[in-house]
Amino acid sequence: MNSTQNPSEERLIAYAAGTLSPPEAVVVAAHLALRPANDAWVRRLQAVGGEFLQTIDPSALSHDALARALARIETDAGEARAPAPLNDMPELPAPLRRYELGPWRWVGPGMRVRDVHAPRDGDCRVILLKIDPGRETPRHTHGGVELTCVLSGAYATETTRFEVGDLEEADESVLHRPRVVSDEPCLCVAALDGQILLDGWLGRLIQPFVRL
Amino acid sequence: MSGDVEDEFLYDRLIEAVALRRDREAFVQLFEHFAPRLKAWLMKSGVSSTAAEDFAQDAMLSVWRKADLFDARKARAATWIFTIARNRRLDVLRRDARALPSPQIEDEDDLPRPDDILVQADEARRVREALTQLKPDQVEVLRLAFFLDDPHSEIARRLDLPLGTVKSRIRNAMIKLRAILEPSEESPR
Numbered sequence: 001m002n003s004t005q006n007p008s009e010e011r012l013i014a015y016a017a018g019t020l021s022p023p024e025a026v027v028v029a030a031h032l033a034l035r036p037a038n039d040a041w042v043r044r045l046q047a048v049g050g051e052f053l054q055t056i057d058p059s060a061l062s063h064d065a066l067a068r069a070l071a072r073i074e075t076d077a078g079e080a081r082a083p084a085p086l087n088d089m090p091e092l093p094a095p096l097r098r099y100e101l102g103p104w105r106w107v108g109p110g111m112r113v114r115d116v117h118a119p120r121d122g123d124c125r126v127i128l129l130k131i132d133p134g135r136e137t138p139r140h141t142h143g144g145v146e147l148t149c150v151l152s153g154a155y156a157t158e159t160t161r162f163e164v165g166d167l168e169e170a171d172e173s174v175l176h177r178p179r180v181v182s183d184e185p186c187l188c189v190a191a192l193d194g195q196i197l198l199d200g201w202l203g204r205l206i207q208p209f210v211r212l
Numbered sequence: 213m214s215g216d217v218e219d220e221f222l223y224d225r226l227i228e229a230v231a232l233r234r235d236r237e238a239f240v241q242l243f244e245h246f247a248p249r250l251k252a253w254l255m256k257s258g259v260s261s262t263a264a265e266d267f268a269q270d271a272m273l274s275v276w277r278k279a280d281l282f283d284a285r286k287a288r289a290a291t292w293i294f295t296i297a298r299n300r301r302l303d304v305l306r307r308d309a310r311a312l313p314s315p316q317i318e319d320e321d322d323l324p325r326p327d328d329i330l331v332q333a334d335e336a337r338r339v340r341e342a343l344t345q346l347k348p349d350q351v352e353v354l355r356l357a358f359f360l361d362d363p364h365s366e367i368a369r370r371l372d373l374p375l376g377t378v379k380s381r382i383r384n385a386m387i388k389l390r391a392i393l394e395p396s397e398e399s400p401r
Contacts, residue, residue: 009386010357010364010379017358018298019257025302043287044393047339049298049358050291053319056359058248059255061265069243069269119303203399 006038007031016045022119022193023126023145027094029169030189031149033093034165089128091136092151096189101128116189124193131155131186136179145185146170146192153186155179220337223289224282231279243272246293253297257357271297288336342392350385358380 007028009016014020015028032039084098102115110132118126131137133153148168155162155178160179162168180186222244229238247268254264274296282292343351353367360366367378 009383013354013357013382013386014363016298017363018301019361020302020362022302041390044335044339046295046298047287047291047335048343048354048389050288050336051292051339051343052355052358053246053249053253053294053297054290056252056256059252059261059264061248061251061268065247065269066240066243069238069247069272072269072273073236073239076273076276111237124370206228 005162005168006035006159007167008169011169012038012042013045015044016049021124021191022132023121023124025195026099026126027147027149027189027191028117029095030093030151031165031167033095033152034149085123091187092189099126104130108137111137113137122193124191126189126191129188129190131180131188133180133183134186136177146190148188148190151187151189153180153182153184154187155188156181221284224284225277227275227282227289227292228284229253230276231282239272239276242275242289242293246275246290247272250293250297253359254301257361267297267300271401275301291336340392342389345392346385346388349383350388353378353381354385 086097087101100117103114104114107113112130114128116126150162150164150166157178226238226242231237250268250271251264254267356365356367363377368375
């Protein structure tokens, strides 16, 4: 299998360690929900994290730390927050179901986008992207890393085909023009960092109107 | 690598005692073992002593609250507490000031998955053994990759190595770890 359809080892270890940026973590969580083998590997990595936690040199706590902890559990009334309600897209994998979603926006022929109200990290944010069969997005480059996971349908770039659960990592060095190759629309979740720069006549035409 | 050979399951039982009886004495033992380690973990990524201790306090409160979700057949105590702390870290430390909170990630991730047959109770032991089969410098980069916020450039700086060397060392360590832990799966990914 082409390694570009899976997260890199560095990204998985960052996910397991909790150091991946939240928008990227949302996309990786969706990928793991669709790829049990990778999910199992991340769980193993968390066992590695547990082992490192077990063997780290402890740092002394302040003198009243235990007393404060006991006072907190004494008065603790449990989780104040109820889980967020499910959103209106039951077709999404579980890790995406409790994020609020913005309205669908038209961003080009056969192409709609809605915001996923997940935690941002600077300019990095999460969107859902739905593209009709046979359509291709305008050729574009990225200000930063783009992480995309296919949720339904399939698309292909110049070199690679991406099916449900596949993850694509693209950065500023990649100029690409994904084309939907499934009979149904292709639904993706993506973490975008920075403004996408559209290329070509259509891109220049719609760039002033759309913010991806 | 662990010093708990004489009672390997001590912390698992303590979490279960908290779950079953809201056992404060068990919580005290868990707190005294794990809170200083959680604090040390955060301090390694450059967080101040005070903030790291607050983080450890919050994480241990989550342990108290979520103890009934603990299932020793799915993940051992240290892994479970690491996962709780990791979710808090993802949720709290890196959250953009403008961002909406995401309690759902933490809640979903902590739930044991009934179909998760791959992660067995002996996972911690297997991982511990696997780590002893790696070269010391491979274990060191993995450890740092888990503890640092911006692992690659930080590891390069701390170990005085070129960035490319750090990346390939982490990658080689991961490949070795996979080969040891997932030997039967010819193409695991």
